[in-house]
Amino acid sequence: MHGREIVSRCRNGSMNLSFDTIIAGSGLAGASAAFVLSENERVLVLDARQPGSGASGVPLGLVSPLMARRARPVWRMEEAVRSFHYVLEESKASSRFxxxxxxxxxxxxxxxxxxxxxxxxxxxxxxxxxxxxxxxxxxxxxxxxxxxxxxxxxIVHMPDYCQALIRAARERGAASKSACSIEAWEDRGDHISAKLSTNEELTARRLLLCLGEGYTEFPELHALHLxxxxxxxxxxxxxxxxxxxxxxxxxxxxxxxxxxxxxxxxxxxxxxxxxxxxxxxxxxxxxxxxxxxxxxxxxxxxxxxxxxxxVPEVRLPMLGPLPGRKNVWVFTGLGAKGLLMAPLLARELPKFFAKPSAIPREISVNLHS
Ligand SMILES: Cc1cc2nc3c(=O)[nH]c(=O)nc-3n(C[C@H](O)[C@H](O)[C@H](O)COP(=O)(O)OP(=O)(O)OC[C@H]3O[C@@H](n4cnc5c(N)ncnc54)[C@H](O)[C@@H]3O)c2cc1C
CATH class of the missing domain: 3.30.9.10 (D-Amino Acid Oxidase, subunit A, domain 2)
Incomplete structure (x- = not known):
């Protein structure tokens, strides 16, 4: 465990939460989210393997704002390109591009x-x-x-880039944990509790699931039809x-x-x-x-x-609280455009957490479940 000490306890009947957000998964989605959120929040980011595993473990990826057979612009192209460069520079990861x-x-x-x-x-x-x-x-x-x-x-060195994002998040005070999976979660109305493979049970204001393919392990996430x-x-x-x-x-x-x-x-x-x-x-x-x-x-x-x-048909990422839950969020569906979509949406997370109705309809979870 790096960064903050993990302590979770009840004091005078009120819950002292160790983290604002626990992020499960540190591929492009989780690592970008960890970097952005750690500016103003207490963050724990964990990964079943290490930062930049999963799809983000492909050694090199292309950033290409004009994509595919028809060279169509990616969703919100100008903002996406700006966000990519912003996150790259702010996290001091420019040498990975x-x-x-x-x-x-x-x-x-x-x-x-x-x-x-x-x-x-x-x-x-x-x-x-x-x-x-x-x-x-x-x-x-x-x-x-x-x-x-x-x-x-x-060209981006994808695993290196994720690792650089996690390093930068830790410099901002985030805690990170490798070889640690989330196994279960509970939404308790005003906070969540997360059960980890290390047998720890941690609490936070919210949980952000950035599991990539790891979603298949959780029946609740099958309802998202990814x-x-x-x-x-x-x-x-x-x-x-x-x-x-x-x-x-x-x-x-x-x-x-x-x-x-x-x-x-x-x-x-x-x-x-x-x-x-x-x-x-x-x-x-x-x-x-x-x-x-x-x-x-x-x-x-x-x-x-x-x-x-x-995300079938829409072919856009998916972001938002899970159906019927307030504090368990998912950030996934980056498809073949993770390098541009992850920083774009990670930068908007603070706004979306404060006001979930601000999440654009086309990427919101409710549309698909
Ligand atoms: C061959 C290939 C080429 C690609 N080329 C490009 C490209 O050129 N440009 C581009 O923009 N995109 C490209 N992509 C897509 C890009 O890689 C993905 O969009 C992006 O990596 C997805 O990031 P993610 O964080 O959502 O998921 P992932 O990268 O899969 O990360 C998920 C993370 O969660 C962890 N995890 C899983 N389960 C758990 C659990 N229970 N608890 C804790 N952690 C868990 C995993 O270990 C992993 O690190 C390519 C993908 C592939 C497969």
């Missing part, structure tokens, strides 16, 4: 039209390159139909001719650091475990070679998988 931009090569002439359109609509985020100038600029990239350069994007999607990634050796940062987002993504190139990912709606499979490893390697042909000779040096928790 490489502001190298993200390249989106078009895969067809139809997609090229969509991408050009996106560059016209959001010129401070995206810039369109016809095939010839694109090849000149990024000779390693297959760019038959042209490339959308998402200048405001870049949908988990397994995503596998591989790490490839990088050929010597790739001097510049490679950050590519297409059907797959490629992100490069000193240790090689991370390629992701599969979208598996049905799966039995989180082991990487040969078939997907081969598929990702092939896909990487299509995007960057000089990867033909590269070797797979690592592989893994994580689970993106999604």
């Amino acid at each position: 490489s502001a190298c931009g993200v390249r989106k090569p078009a895969r067809s002439s139809e997609q090229a039209i969509e991408f050009k359109d996106a560059a016209m609509k959001w010129p401070h985020h995206g810039s369109w390159f016809e095939p010839e100038p694109a090849t000149e600029r990024w000779p390693h990239l297959f760019s038959k139909y042209g490339v959308l350069d998402v200048m405001s994007g870049g 949908h988990p999607i397994k995503g596998q990634w591989i790490r490839l050796t990088s050929p010597d001719d790739l001097k510049n940062s490679v950050a590519v987002s297409s059907r797959s993504f490629l992100a490069m650091d000193d240790e090689g190139i991370v390629v992701g990912s599969s979208y598996e709606h049905v799966y039995s475990d989180l082991e990487p499979t040969e078939a997907v490893i081969t598929m990702l390697h092939k896909e990487a070679c299509l995007l960057v042909p000089s990867l033909e000779g590269s070797t797979v040096i690592d592989a893994g998988a994580g689970v993106r928790v999604t």
